[in-house]
Amino acid sequence: MAIIRRGDATVRALEGETVLDALARIGAAPPSSCRAGACQSCILRARVGTPPPEAQLGLRESLRRRGYFLSCRAHATEDLEIDDGDELRIAAKLVGLARLSHDVLQVRVLPERTLDHRAGQYVTLMRADGLSRSYSIASASDVEELELHVRVVPGGAMSQWLAYQASVGDVVALRGPAGDCFYSPGRPEQPLLLAGTGTGAAPLLGFVRDALRHGHTGRIVLAHGARVPAGLYLDAELSHLADVHDNLEFHRVVLDGAGVEGVEVGSLDAVLTSLVAAPKGWRIVLCGDPVVVQSMRRRMFLAGASMSDIRADAFVPSAAATGS
Ligand SMILES: Cc1cc2nc3c(=O)[nH]c(=O)nc-3n(C[C@H](O)[C@H](O)[C@H](O)COP(=O)(O)OP(=O)(O)OC[C@H]3O[C@@H](n4cnc5c(N)ncnc54)[C@H](O)[C@@H]3O)c2cc1C
């Protein structure tokens, strides 16, 4: 079995154990959240030894080359000496905390150095004690200050801290950006379908801001899903954008809202196929609840969309066992 060294800590991985689990067993785990390869908060760097390729899936080539890997996906096949790769950590400051709705916060973060990000990607937000969670970028790519939308989760370590304890001026850190849910200029006429549930609207807002800024001329269909109409926390902003841009349609979709004017009732994945029945050739971006994202991806593919045209970020929550 492989031996893993992180600083002063050394552990022999057990059969079937990930690097993250092996380190957790001796109290030397790095921060983590989803434990499913979706959030990149558990990233480490192998200084000696080669991390398994499946633990590098989804990482940028430049990170893979330097030995970075996701410790929650790594079943080490050889001895590894690892460090935290502090070069990826960017000091930052909270510069704005405001409510967008009863359970969604707008968090504005100013990195100390320029982050080479694109709207719609996600960053890992790190508290001073290492608590780390990923959030998508709602601000346009040319804005240095990042706008994040954070749903306040009952008992949520990061979201409760942001909602009730954090203050403007607090020092945090960022890692990233990561993810490919961003607008790529070059095909201004291509139709775009953007769909998200809950705070999955944040990357879509960033995406659409960029598309409009670049003068996108093709049809843009943006659908936001929530349980009830009060969950459509970007209603005013997205309605306004749709009012002033003829090529942008905004659809509000709720599970429970019969009789409310201007909303479509149903699950977002089912409604999507009625909004765009033949998505072949469309660029599709799907964000938010992992189950809905997976279902939307499947439905769009079965309706004719090419997998290479579909970009998705599933907001996989932290695994219950994760302490940090
Ligand atoms: C790529 C990516 C992008 C993300 N972008 C955003 C974003 O833009 N905005 C945003 O608000 N969140 C986003 N998330 C989710 C975010 O990273 C956190 O998981 C979330 O904010 C909860 O963190 P917390 O510390 O407040 O709660 P935790 O302490 O992590 O969770 C407390 C408990 O609630 C459960 N829980 C947490 N969230 C949910 C949920 N949604 N549904 C069901 N159970 C849940 C946990 O499993 C845990 O048992 C994203 C996740 C990923 C992987």
Ligand code: FES
């Ligand atoms: S990617 Fe490893 S904890 Fe999320």
